[in-house]
Amino acid sequence: MSTPLRVGVIGVGMMGADHANRLANRIAGAQLTVVSDPRADQATAVAQQYGARAEADPLRLIAADDVDAVLIASPGVAHPEQLLACIAAGKPTLCEKPMTMDSESSIAVLRAEAAAAEPVLQIGFMRRFDPGYVELKALLDSGELGRLLLLHNVHRNKQVPNPDFRSEMIVRDSLVHEVDVARFLFDEEITAIQVLSPAPSSLAGAGVIDPQVAIFTMAGGGMVTSEVFCNSQTGYEVRCEAVAERGSVIAGQPWNTLYRTTVDSVAGAGGTGGSVGRWGGRLPDDFTQRFARAYDIEVQAWVDAARRGERIGPSAWDGYAATAVCTAGMQSLVSGERVAVDLIAPPGA
Structure with a gap:
């Protein structure tokens, strides 16, 4: 694929909005084209921010001609229907965890992908x-x-x-x-x-x-x-x-990334002062x-693989297991x- 991978994002809450920003600003070879969210105002705001369009129906986003690949960041309860639609459409899909909410629905997704022409699913276990x-x-x-x-x-x-x-x-x-x-x-x-x-x-x-x-x-x-x-x-x-x-x-x-020591002043008995050493760093x-770096690497690897016509990373089996x-x-x-x-x-x- 010589042109950018046109990506649609389903679900633009905290995680999905972060991915939308990533696709628009930090991922090479990708173009954010469509976003969808049950909250129409949220979808519209994110779409306008990144020059994409908002689509009310996530299934229409999956089927859209201006979407080559789909990133799913919707609540887990919505994943089975959306994943099955992505498999049917044959579009590369990165789905945030959990793949589904229970074993039975995960098995249905696993078997649907196994019956399809090519595997298309990557599950978002970014720690890998x-x-x-x-x-x-x-x-x-x-x-x-x-x-x-x-x-x-x-x-x-x-x-x-x-x-x-x-x-x-x-x-x-x-x-x-x-x-x-x-x-x-x-x-x-x-x-x-x-x-x-x-x-x-x-x-x-x-x-x-x-x-x-x-x-x-x-x-x-x-x-x-x-x-x-x-x-x-x-x-x-x-x-x-x-x-x-x-x-x-x-x-x-x-x-x-950063380890530091410091000295804090403390009040002593009888008005005398002193100091105490402290160590550590700041927690995010x-x-x-x-995991900002992990997400960047994960999404870039997914985009690169999709443009090559390949699938990498955690599979539907990993999501099911x-x-x-x-x-x-x-x-x-x-x-x-x-x-x-x-x-x-x-x-x-």
Whole structure:
């Protein structure tokens, strides 16, 4: 393809608007042409800002002649219909996680793509494109540290602005990233999950279990612990420690880019003064800051592949497998028990 890839964005809330800005200003070989959102005023404002047009119906956006590829950032409940339309249209599609809200709808999407002429779906697990996680994966694959035994994940949000945010959303919408990280780094499936419920923060919503701790059992016997805390108040903090036979390594430390020490003055007893040393760096406020580079790399790689007529990155199978683990995780959230993860055979296997 010698001309720019004309991209339509479905859903221009916080994530979709960030992608619209990215496509318009930072991605080579792409042109933002159409945006769609149930809030007509929001769609119109974003479209006018970037010289695109607004389309009320997302299915019309998918079918539009001025859309070569589709980026889906709508709520997960809308994904099945939109993904099936993209598959039917044969248009390259980057869909933000989760692929769908439950295993059954993910299987329907997976099978529809398998029956199509070519795979078109890439699922938005952007950590696979984050430089730190990419470096960690390469180190583990090199064999230098021996066999991977354990992962320890931390995933903290400063706060959740959604007043309707519930406990199960922590599993389905947040923990899903740790699910994909575990599958990516171990290069194998998760066979069981247990979600534990510590005493909740007083700053979480009424009845919301936050934080949560999940334990994954991997197919090869490895284990993964994942803390997800959506109202930590301190900032957006995501990191992963891999423990292998001959060493350990951490990706995502907040001082990877800047670590500093400083001295603060303090008042002493009897009016005397003094000082205290402090160390650390600044935590980002949200995912658009922490993973800005990862999103740029992810979307650029998707655009480049689409222009070549190829598909790269996390597949529909990866989206389905993550959804299946989270479906089992929501069962465990209720019972507190370990729940087995049952996956179908990959289409065509």
